[in-house]
Structures are given as structure tokens and as C-alpha cells.
Amino acid sequence: MMNSITINNLTKRFGNFTSVDSISFDVKEGEIFGFLGANGAGKTTTIKMLCGILSPTEGDALVAGFSIKKEPNKVKLNIGYMSQRFSLYNDLTVEENINFFGGIYGLNGSRLLERKQWVLKIANLNGKENLLTASLPGGIKQRLALGTAVIHRPKIVFLDEPTSGVDPISRRNFWDLIHNLSSDGITVFVTTHYLEEAEFCNNIILINAGKLIAEGSSKELKTNYLKNDLYEIECSNVVDALEILEVQNFVEETSIFGNNIHISVNRNFSSTQQIESVLLSNKDIKISRVNKIVPTLEDVFIHLLERDKK
Amino acid sequence: MKTILHIIKKEFQQFKRDPKMFGIILLAPVIQLIFLGYAVNMDIEHVTAVVFDQDHSQTSREYINKFSSSNYFEIVDYVDNYDDIQSHLENGSATLGIVIPNEFEKNIGRNRTTPLQIIFDGSDGNKASISAGYVMSITNKFARNILMDYRNKTGQKISPVGSIEAEVRAWYNPELKTRVFMVPAIVGLLLSVITLILTSLAIVKEKEIGTLEQIIVSPIKPLQLILGKLIPFAILGFVVVGIILTAMTFIFGIYTRGSFTFLFFSAFLYTLSTLGFGILVSTLSRTQQQAMMLAIFVVLMPMIFLSGFAFPIENMPQFIQWLTYVVPLRYFMTIIRGVILKGVGFSELWLELLALFSMGMAVLTRDSSYF
Ligand SMILES: Nc1ncnc2c1ncn2[C@@H]1O[C@H](COP(=O)(O)OP(=O)(O)OP(=O)(O)O)[C@@H](O)[C@H]1O
Numbered sequence: 054m055m056n057s058i059t060i061n062n063l064t065k066r067f068g069n070f071t072s073v074d075s076i077s078f079d080v081k082e083g084e085i086f087g088f089l090g091a092n093g094a095g096k097t098t099t100i101k102m103l104c105g106i107l108s109p110t111e112g113d114a115l116v117a118g119f120s121i122k123k124e125p126n127k128v129k130l131n132i133g134y135m136s137q138r139f140s141l142y143n144d145l146t147v148e149e150n151i152n153f154f155g156g157i158y159g160l161n162g163s164r165l166l167e168r169k170q171w172v173l174k175i176a177n178l179n180g181k182e183n184l185l186t187a188s189l190p191g192g193i194k195q196r197l198a199l200g201t202a203v204i205h206r207p208k209i210v211f212l213d214e215p216t217s218g219v220d221p222i223s224r225r226n227f228w229d230l231i232h233n234l235s236s237d238g239i240t241v242f243v244t245t246h247y248l249e250e251a252e253f254c255n256n257i258i259l260i261n262a263g264k265l266i267a268e269g270s271s272k273e274l275k276t277n278y279l280k281n282d283l284y285e286i287e288c289s290n291v292v293d294a295l296e297i298l299e300v301q302n303f304v305e306e307t308s309i310f311g312n313n314i315h316i317s318v319n320r321n322f323s324s325t326q327q328i329e330s331v332l333l334s335n336k337d338i339k340i341s342r343v344n345k346i347v348p349t350l351e352d353v354f355i356h357l358l359e360r361d362k363k
Numbered sequence: 364m365k366t367i368l369h370i371i372k373k374e375f376q377q378f379k380r381d382p383k384m385f386g387i388i389l390l391a392p393v394i395q396l397i398f399l400g401y402a403v404n405m406d407i408e409h410v411t412a413v414v415f416d417q418d419h420s421q422t423s424r425e426y427i428n429k430f431s432s433s434n435y436f437e438i439v440d441y442v443d444n445y446d447d448i449q450s451h452l453e454n455g456s457a458t459l460g461i462v463i464p465n466e467f468e469k470n471i472g473r474n475r476t477t478p479l480q481i482i483f484d485g486s487d488g489n490k491a492s493i494s495a496g497y498v499m500s501i502t503n504k505f506a507r508n509i510l511m512d513y514r515n516k517t518g519q520k521i522s523p524v525g526s527i528e529a530e531v532r533a534w535y536n537p538e539l540k541t542r543v544f545m546v547p548a549i550v551g552l553l554l555s556v557i558t559l560i561l562t563s564l565a566i567v568k569e570k571e572i573g574t575l576e577q578i579i580v581s582p583i584k585p586l587q588l589i590l591g592k593l594i595p596f597a598i599l600g601f602v603v604v605g606i607i608l609t610a611m612t613f614i615f616g617i618y619t620r621g622s623f624t625f626l627f628f629s630a631f632l633y634t635l636s637t638l639g640f641g642i643l644v645s646t647l648s649r650t651q652q653q654a655m656m657l658a659i660f661v662v663l664m665p666m667i668f669l670s671g672f673a674f675p676i677e678n679m680p681q682f683i684q685w686l687t688y689v690v691p692l693r694y695f696m697t698i699i700r701g702v703i704l705k706g707v708g709f710s711e712l713w714l715e716l717l718a719l720f721s722m723g724m725a726v727l728t729r730d731s732s733y734f
């Protein structure tokens with residue numbers, strides 16, 4: 054498969070603050086590509102450079118085969134962008150918004166009509182063309198924003214946290230839509246905070262403080278980056294339990310997951326009895342369950358971010 | 364070209380969605396015109412005066428009468444000491460004090476020169492010097508009448524000394540009303556406010572809600588975007604100019620002597636700069652408040668002060684006068700006053716038009732390099 058996006062040492066500095074620090078990676082044609090990172094990691098900055106809204110301080114990228122530095126106008130013809138705020142004109146009707154965005158992409162006549170029908174369909178807004186956009190619920194607005202972002206059938210679409218602030222069911226439906234776009238051959242470059250959503254991506258990049266710290270499919274990330282076995286402990290008095298576990302020589306890393314504790318263990322570990330016996334030394338701790346688990350992406354990322362801190 | 368139309372259409376759809384705002388845009392200028400038209404009346408008509416008549420004679424009363432019967436003065440009090448004059452001037456209840464000395468009538472009777480004292484509140488220098496002019500003219504007339512009386516009484520048959528009387532006619536504004544001078548300028552002022560502030564707000568608003576980025580990632584060219592944004596506001600500006608010109612005629616009886624076409628053409632050249640500044644302001648601001656502040660305090664106010672709107676440019680220090688050459692409103696003021704009051708046109712004003720055009724182009728070029 055061909056590369057849809059090729060990024061080379063892309064860097065963005067604001068003054069002497071480096072927001073994106075020399076990152077390089079490839080995105081394949083037609084894939085759903087997850088771009089992950091904590092708040093302020095540099096996701097939006099990277100997307101804005103790829104879309105030609107910001108110019109890179111250093112490095113370059115080929116988007117749909119065109120350099121974002123040398124041929125930004127050709128890049129623009131091939132991409133769609135949905136910003137973090139899914140921006141539509143709230144004071145225009147649904148149809149006026151579609152007409153406007155279609156218009157600035159040069160659609161008219163039967164082509165505009167056909168694409169308008171398509172947008173209305175995916176946003177479930179058939180027959181509601183004259184509603185004011187401000188009156189739409191978040192989930193619908195988000196689908197309308199996606200529709201207008203790809204109204205011109207771009208080869209690549211950049212979605213910056215498209216599901217933030219939307220209820221779980223709408224999120225689920227939205228991901229179905231993303232899958233449809235991808236199966237139509239559109240490359241989807243998506244950032245998200247929800248790690249369970251990252252599982253839907255073909256490939257993932259994790260960045261932290263502007264630097265790339267991991268890449269691969271969800272499965273590769275779990276096996277390549279997390280060598281140690283992982284155990285989940287359900288018990289009372291989690292804080293005390295955590296304190297005890299942290300200092301054990303068989304424990305590599307600890308973290309809290311909801312009401313449970315996850316620990317990764319090293320060579321010194323023999324069996325779950327080891328965990329139970331150290332915890333039961335404190336009478337206040339009641340253990341309900343200790344078992345080995347398959348790591349989630351969250352485990353991998355916490356591990357990677359902890360490692361990055363050191 | 365099509366793309367520009369899409370933006371223009373969208374802009375008007377947004378105007379339409381907000382009829383209240385639209386009403387304000389169209390109605391506010393008329394209200395402002397009325398307020399400003401009456402407020403900027405700098406004519407001096409009611410000069411308040413106090414009289415300290417030490418003479419209490421027939422002649423002194425006649426002299427005072429000349430003041431109270433003129434339209435310019437209003438005698439608010441008669442006092443009998445200097446302290447009272449001072450307190451009137453201090454609390455502002457009078458602008459001038461007339462002091463008639465003891466021997467006023469006697470001195471005149473003896474054919475002697477008699478002094479008179481006029482004390483002014485000079486804090487408003489303009490008002491004081493104009494009132495002083497009125498005082499001088501009343502006093503001179505009074506003195507001449509005394510002279511004539513004296514001649515008639517003594518039966519001297521010499522005809523009054525041949526004197527020169529200048530017959531002064533003010534063209535274009537025969538009554539020398541400041542309103543006539545100011546109201547056309549207000550057209551320029553309101554056009555600036557609308558085109559400058561509304562454009563900058565409209566663009567910054569798109570920045571705030573994020574739609575500007577959405578437009579920037581589209582293949583639209585910077586110039587198309589700028590034109591699409593500017594044309595609706597230019598049209599709006601013209602509508603407002605039309606409304607104000609009409610209101611000006613009906614409310615103040617000032618009509619446009621020159622050509623409307625020429626006036627609108629110059630307004631168009633002028634709005635190139637104001638719209639351009641509007642965009643410039645919006646590129647420098649993140650929020651609508653910031654844009655408003657920048658537009659008003661950094662662009663609009665200095666532009667108005669340096670335009671000759673209220674203070675004549677000739678009276679400014681040389682350095683400031685040079686500065687006014689880069690203020691587009693300065694040229695537009697000259698044009699608009701010239702066209703409305705004097706009926707002049709292209710042959711007198713082409714230099715101003717050229718200045719407006721070049722400045723507009725300069726600002727717009729700077730704008731398009733931003734996007
Ligand atoms: N115009 C700018 N000037 C200065 N600093 C900026 C600018 N834009 C972004 N930054 C900084 O760059 C860093 C990365 O920001 P960015 O918006 O790319 O993060 P993000 O990964 O998208 O975060 P989030 O998940 O909150 O959206 C942040 O620390 C931010 O403060």
C-alpha cells in the first residue's frame with residue numbers, strides 16, 4: 054500500500070517553546086490512523102501543520118504526495134479538516150452551512166446536490182435542512198461537521214478530537230461513520246483522548262511533549278512496549294495497598310485503574326500468592342481478587358509515559 | 364469569482380439571521396447623526412455676563428442695554444463688587460464680567476476717553492476670543508453712536524469721517540454655522556466606524572468559533588477570502604452613507620451640492636482603507652473584545668483626531684501635520700466637505716482620491732500577505 058502521508062522531522066516552535074519536536078512517521082492510504090497524546094502534547098499543532106494552517110519551523114511532510122511547504126495549495130485540494138471545535142456557522146441553517154462549505158470547495162449543480170443528500174443522510178438530517186445549526190444536539194452537529202469536512206471527497210481527512218464532549222452512543226455511531234469513510238478509501242487521521250477508541254485504529258502514534266514515543270498497531274504496542282506481565286488487584290483500602298506494593302522488589306510499576314490496582318511484575322515474581330501475602334500484612338486490606346490480565350492500551354501508555362518521565 | 368459570491372451570500376444570510384443587529388446598524392447612524400449634529404454645535408450664541416455698574420448713569424445703562432438686546436449675550440446678574448464677579452466666573456455661571464467705572468458718563472460728556480473693563484473666563488480660549496470680538500463690536504458701535512449724537516447736538520455739519528466698512532460674505536455656509544461644517548464630516552465618521560469595526564469583529568468572530576480555519580484549509584485564495592468578507596461590509600457602508608445623506612437633508616436641511624456618483628466613488632476608495640484596517644485589526648486580535656479595543660483606540664480615535672474632523676489641521680504642530688498625511692480620513696473629510704458643501708468634484712479632488720486609493724491598496728496588500 055502507498056503512503057498517504059509521509060512526515061519528516063516535522064518541528065514547530067512558538068518562541069523558544071517547542072510544541073512539536075522533530076517527529077517522523079508514515080500514514081498508509083485508506084487506513085484509520087490514531088494520533089494520541091495527553092493534553093498539550095502537540096496533536097493539534099501537528100494537524101494544523103499538515104493542513105497548511107500553520108507553517109512548520111523545521112522539517113516537511115508529504116500529504117497526498119504534495120509537500121506542505123512547497124505545494125500547500127495542492128495539499129488543500131486533497132484534504133478535509135474537522136477542527137477540535139467542529140466549527141459550523143451556528144447562525145446558518147443546516148442547508149446554508151452545507152451550501153457554503155460545498156461552495157468554497159467549488160461544488161455546484163448536480164454534484165453539490167448529490168453531496169448535500171449524502172451529508173444530510175449521514176447526519177440524519179433529511180427533511181431538517183432548514184433547522185438552525187445552533188439548535189442541533191451535539192452528536193448531530195458533529196456528524197454534520199464531518200459531512201461538510203468531506204463534502205468534496207478528499208483523499209485524506211483530519212479529525213481533531215471529533216468525539217470530545219459527545220455522549221457514548223453518539224461516539225459509537227460516529228466511529229461507524231469513520232469506518233465507512235475508511236472503507237471508501239479515505240485516509241482518516243484522527244486524534245482522540247479516549248483510548249478505547251484507539252483500539253479501532255489500524256495504526257497508532259503516541260506523542261508526549263511534542264516527541265514521538267511509540268508507534269504501531271494496537272496489538273504491536275501491547276506486545277512490543279510492555280514486556281512485563283500485568284496483574285489486576287481488587288481490594289479495599291487501595292491507597293495503603295498501593296504504598297505497600299510500590300516498594301516490593303518484584304513490582305516494576307504500579308497504577309490505579311478505576312477502583313483497582315494494576316502492577317507490572319519482573320523476574321523476581323513467582324505467583325499471585327506473593328501479592329496476597331504482602332498485602333495481608335496490613336489487616337485493613339481485604340482482597341477480593343488478584344488475576345493476570347491482558348494489557349489495555351491505557352496500560353501501555355501509562356507505562357510509556359512513566360518511562361518517558363524518567 | 365464564484366467562490367467570492369459564496370462568501371458574500373453567506374455574510375448576507377448571517378445579517379438576515381440577526382435582524383436586530385441589522386436594525387441597529389441601519390438605525391444607529393441616523394440617531395448618531397442627530398445627536399452629533401446637535402452636539403457639535405460650536406457656535407457661540409449665549410454668552411453669559413455679569414455687570415458691575417459703578418456709574419449708575421443714563422449712558423452706562425444704554426451701554427448695558429446694547430448687550431442685553433443683542434442675541435449673543437445674556438446678562439445673568441448685576442453685582443456691586445469685584446468679588447461677586449470672581450465668584451460668577453469661578454462657578455461658571457458667567458463667562459464675562461463688564462465693569463463700568465465711576466466717571467463713565469462724566470468722562471464722555473467732557474470728551475475724554477473713558478476706560479471700560481471686561482473680564483473673561485479664558486479657560487475655553489475659543490469661546491473667550493469669539494466673545495471678545497462681540498464685545499469689541501458692540502463697544503465700537505456704541506462709541507460711534509455717541510460721536511454722531513455729539514455732532515448732531517453741536518450742529519457740526521461735517522459728515523461722518525469716511526470710514527471703511529467691509530461687507531463680509533461667507534460662501535457655502537453663509538450663516539457660519541459649525542453644524543453645516545460638521546454634519547457632512549459625520550458621514551465620514553460613521554462610514555469609518557461601520558466598515559472598520561464591523562469587519563474586524565466579523566473576522567475575529569470566525570476566528571473565535573473556528574470557522575476561519577475551516578475556510579483557510581479550503582482551496583480558496585487569500586484575496587478571494589478578503590474580497591468576500593469586504594464586499595458585504597462595503598455594501599452595508601454605502602447603504603449607511605445613503606441613509607445619512609438623506610437624513611442630513613431632511614433633518615438639518617443640508618443638501619449635497621456635488622455629484623452623488625462622485626461621492627460614492629470616493630467613499631468606495633476610502634472604504635478600501637477602513638476595511639483593510641478592519642482586517643489588519645482582526646489579524647492582530649484573538650477575541651472580539653481585543654479587536655474592538657484595537658479598532659477604537661488604536662485606529663479610529665487617532666484617525667478622527669488627525670483628520671481635521673474637529674480640530675483644524677492648520678492649527679496643529681508641524682510634526683503632527685505631517686502625520687495627518689497618512690490618515691485616510693483626512694482626505695475623505697476634505698472630499699466629503701468639498702462635495703457636499705461646495706459642490707466640487709474630480710478636477711479639484713483628484714489628488715485626495717489618489718491618496719485614498721494608494722493607501723487602500725497598501726493596507727490590502729499587507730492584509731493578503733497574512734492569510
Ligand atoms: N499559537 C501558539 N503559541 C504558543 N504556544 C502554543 C500555540 N499553539 C499551541 N501552543 C502550545 O503548544 C503545545 C501543544 O499544543 P496543542 O494544541 O498542539 O496540543 P494538543 O495535543 O492538541 O492538546 P489538546 O489535547 O489539549 O488539544 C501546548 O503547550 C500549547 O500551549
Ligand SMILES: [Mg+2]
Pocket residue numbers: 096097098137213
Ligand atoms: Mg488539540
